[in-house]
Amino acid sequence: MKIGLRTIKTAVAAPIALLLAGGLQLDSAASAAIITILTVTNTKRSTAKTALNRLFSLTLATVIAAGCFLLLGFHPIVFGLYLILFIPLSIRFDLAEGIAVSSVLITHYLAAGAMPLTLVINEYLLMVIGVGCALAANLYMPNTEKQLQEDQIVVEVTMKKMLDRMSAFLNQPDKEEILRQECLSLQDFVKKAQTRALEYEENHFFNGNSYYFEYFAMRRLQLKIFSDMLQILNRLSAAPEDVQELKELFEFTAETLAEENDGSAILLKIEEVDQRYQQKSLPENRQAFEERAQLFQLFQLFQDFIEIKAGFYRNK
Known part of the structure; x- marks a missing residue:
């Protein structure tokens, strides 16, 4: 059984929240620990966002609860009315993740049969301690660069x-299937790497680096183009001399493919090949025409493949 870092942080932070709330002699001190458990996330930014949303959510819940309970009484049916008002407004203001936590705290008013200022402060302290311990737990994040x-x-x-x-x-x-399986495997790997890149970015509050996320997004686009090229490769049948220039382009790209390569040299070669294609004589029959059309389509897709990288390099 593998125990992740998030689990360890939660296991440490929740008891601390409980001890702090108990030390301040707050009512329902265990709620602070529950709030911590529900607030610790995988990244610093998401935890901070969740913490702020919980505080805003509690404020909205308190205002609605005060209006409902103080006017209509502390009755379970009135709590149902509170939910009818609170849930749609939470969704409207993008505070849906705070519905459950805030509503649990609101039930403390229902149980007490009153909303004195001391109890309101008690609920806010429970929330502050809970989200504060979650934020403190996520101050440390391993560097995944x-x-x-x-x-x-x-x-x-x-x-x-x-x-x-x-x-x-x-x-x-007949060899296309080998490449297709490799392409699918790499697409899955890049998707997971992009997720890791997003987590890396969200673990930096003020100097978030989106380079890695954008890099893997660029490679995902290229792999989509590569997959389209494989569909043509699956049915391509042309004379060896007609595919020679494409073979050389692929080989040159394989040799020079690198993170820092801006693709300009390959685009220049593509332009030269395109000019030579334009100068070739027209196909003599339908089969030759179809073969030429497939080669041209493959050539165009390869150009798109390189231009994606060139565009990324210009914008980085």
Whole structure:
């Protein structure tokens, strides 16, 4: 059984919240521990956002509860009216995650049959202690940048191999399935790496670095294009001399593919190949025309593949 860092933090922070609330002799001190458990998340930003939302949610709940209970009495049916008002307004103001916690605190007024200022302050202190301990627990987050850099290396090495294979498999439709499985596997890896990159970004309050998230987003777009190219590869059958220039393009890209490569050299080669394609004589029959059309479509997709990287490099 694996125990994660979030579990350890929660197990430490919740008892501390309970001890603090008990030390201040607050009513329903255990609620502070429950709030901590529900507030600790995977990142600093999400925990801070959850903490603020809980405080805003409690304020909204207190105002509605005061209006309902003080006017209509402290009765379970009135609590139902409070929920009818509180839940839609919470959703309207994007405070839905605080509905359960705030409503539990509101039941303390119902149980007491009154809303004295001391009890209102008690509920706010429970909330502040709960969310405060959660925030303190998340002050430490392991630096995952090295992992993200390793993920980048895995992606680039794998993409190089895939481009080499695509070059070798041109005019071999039966080999397309091998590449497709590699592409699907890499797509899954990049998706997970992008999730890790988002967590890395959200663990920095003031200097969030979105570079890694955008990098993996760029690679996901490229892999989508690569998948489209495989569909053409699956049915491509052309003369060896017609695919030679594409093979060379794929090989050159595989050799030069790197994080810091802006793609300009490849785009220049693509432009040269395009000009030579334009100068070729028209196909003599329908089959040759279809083969030329497939090659041109594959060429266009490859150009899109490179322009995605070039655009990323210009905007980084």
